[in-house]
Amino acid sequence: MKCIVWFRKDLRLTDNPALLEAIRLKADIIPLFILENHNRWQPGGASRWWLHHSLADLNSKLEGKMVFRQGKAASILKELIVESGATAVFWNRRYGPEDIAIDTALKSELQDKGILVKTFNSHLLFEPWEITNNQGKFFQVFTPYWKKCIAQANISKPIPPPPEIQLLDYTKNSLTSLNLLPTQPDWATGLRQTWTPGEAGAQERFDHFLGDLKGYKGNRNRLDREATSHLSPHLAWGEISVRQIWHGIYAHIASNLAIETDALTFLSEIGWREFSYHLLYHVPTLPQQPLKPQFANFPWQENPSAFKKWAQGLTGYPIVDAGMRELWHTGYMHNRVRMIVASFLIKDLLLPWQDGEAWFWDTLVDADLANNSANWQWVAGCGADAAPYFRIFNPVLQGEKFDPEGNYVRRWVPELRLLSNDFIHKPWQTSSIKLKEAGIKLGSTYPEPIINHDKARLRALEIYKSLP
Ligand SMILES: Cc1cc2nc3c(=O)[nH]c(=O)nc-3n(C[C@H](O)[C@H](O)[C@H](O)COP(=O)(O)OP(=O)(O)OC[C@H]3O[C@@H](n4cnc5c(N)ncnc54)[C@H](O)[C@@H]3O)c2cc1C
Structure with missing residues (x-):
């Protein structure tokens, strides 16, 4: 079977369920990234810089066989299916209102054509629709929301990176054809000095942060101390999964009970991320219109x-x-x-x-x-x-x-x-x-x-x- 794995906000090999399912089925894999230039919330300038480097990192792990395309996701996927003879498309879910609309329509269209489509959760600990209040409605207050999450938490263990991936070569355009980097002027010097986009950079940040976790609760608001994790861009692009973080933190607590309070405070910040997704899913107008x-x-x-x-x-x-x-x-x-x-x-x-x-x-x-x-x-x-x-x-x-x-x-x-x-x-x-x-x-x-x-x-x- 030939299977397209469509990467979006999951630019990693570890704990990537869509990729790992394709490997489990022994598919020949076409790894694809589409720069969707018709959507309202396309990546801004700084995110494009990050995206370039993150894709470069992922592509190097995929033997340079990532397919890079630009345009409308539906047309590109249909085109690539015809071109390659792929019979399956797998992806990890995303939650922006426009993204959901695109993915839902595409899934049913491809399924109607007899293509096997599988989708997975790789971005969140809890699907936004899983957690509801006693009236069966979405939460608008964080504390009871997070309490319910914790009570319900049965977070699966992250899946290790695959030892081997069977890749097909459909590359036509290189990463540079996406034009993600600033050129005139090149304003990214400070970004280059500050960050290492990619899976290894994300893991390094996390390991470093675990060493510094003690004191997070007291210091996280101090501007003159490097007390927080700086994991946000890595999480935004899915270079590390939130399940890796969850289990990494719990393993750390088990080996050092003295950091429990700091660790749980940190996890509640991860909870705010979950809550934000919960809200965006239930209130699709959140980016433009006041909720009240x-x-x-x-x-x-x-x-x-x-x-x-x-x-x-x-x-x-x-x-x-x-x-x-x-x-x-x-x-x-x-x-x-x-x-x-x-x-x-x-x-x-x-x-x-x-x-x-x-x-x-x-x-x-x-x-x-x-x-x-x-x-x-x-x-x-x-x-x-x-x-x-x-x-x-x-x-x-x-x-x-x-x-x-x-x-x-x-x-x-x-x-x-x-x-x-x-x-x-x-x-x-x-x-x-x-x-x-x-x-x-x-x-x-x-x-x-x-x-x-x-x-x-x-x-x-x-x-x-x-x-x-
Ligand atoms: C006006 C405003 C705009 C923001 N815009 C973004 C944004 O576009 N992207 C973004 O990731 N965060 C945003 N945040 C939330 C927060 O400021 C950043 O997530 C945090 O500063 C990232 O630093 P860190 O990874 O060191 O955080 P840590 O303290 O180490 O927290 C760990 C992780 O928890 C999550 N998190 C922490 N605080 C929040 C929060 N208040 N809301 C949601 N998730 C949180 C992030 O994923 C973060 O990486 C915004 C906050 C404000 C007040």
């Missing part, structure tokens, strides 16, 4: 200049600017700062959360439709289990709490590096003598705050309170 209908007519401002300053890290609030510059340079931002910059955009500047979501989509290497939209809605207060409307992050206090010595700010906003710890998060309150000593001229070497936070906070509270 009373937010539909929110009086957003129009202010392209403020948006640009936010995106470029030139708001005059050091913690916001540090986060936005970290994002631009590395394609990543610490979770705490994501919340701070998102709150600033939405509640201080009153700019639509969808604009921030789109910027993140383009610039994050871990851009993930479920996680990104659920979290933007969470910060805006219009999502499930969302931050209450009166929770408006104060960028100065947040900086002082989570970056007490200002090291994170000094790293990403080097023009402030000579400011003392007392003022690093509020340079506009520094005396002119101290500013001069630090070589700072506000409004020239570093911006004045683009908005007064205290006034902006009151303005936002008024609006939020007046919502129906």
